[in-house]
Amino acid sequence: MSVAHLDATFLALADPTRRAIIGRLTEGDATVNELAEPFAMSLPAVSKHIKVLERCGLVTRSRRAQFRPCRLNVSALAEAESWIQESRRVWSDRFDQLDEHLRDLQAGGEAAR
Template identity: 60%
Template structure:
């Protein structure tokens, strides 16, 4: 995924309304008017959000007669997940090292208590 596409994806995901729209689309495709119902905004305002999501590759819109159903495009989220994976691995490694350190500290504290020393 290119950096520009990744930036567009994160920009699209930064808005809570767009995240809510994506969450609704995980249930299946639907129309703009159906997507607009839970929000206190006009159809054109929802359409603007959909355009941002579409440019980011997060949704696709079809055309069936007068209907323009929207559906989620999960491959774009796979690209974000792949980008995040390197950071996930970094934090897993750091947390594993922290766990080892904490076990060492706890073992020293237990050993000190058995020998009559109390660290404070």
């Protein structure tokens, strides 16, 4: 995943409305009208949120007769999750090294007493 794409994904997920839309789409495909139901905002505002999610690949739309249902693209979430897991591993290793270093310092200070 490119840095720009990763940035766009996290930017999209930073908004609570877009996270709620993603949450709803985990239950299955939905139209813009269905996605807009729980929000006190206009359909054009919800459509703008969906377009942000589409641009980073988290949501796709298909055509079914006159409807254009939205669908969650799980693989895009998996890419972000992969980045998070790798970062977690790196930071966990760094904290383990810091713990070891602090234990060594503490042990060295106790030996000097």
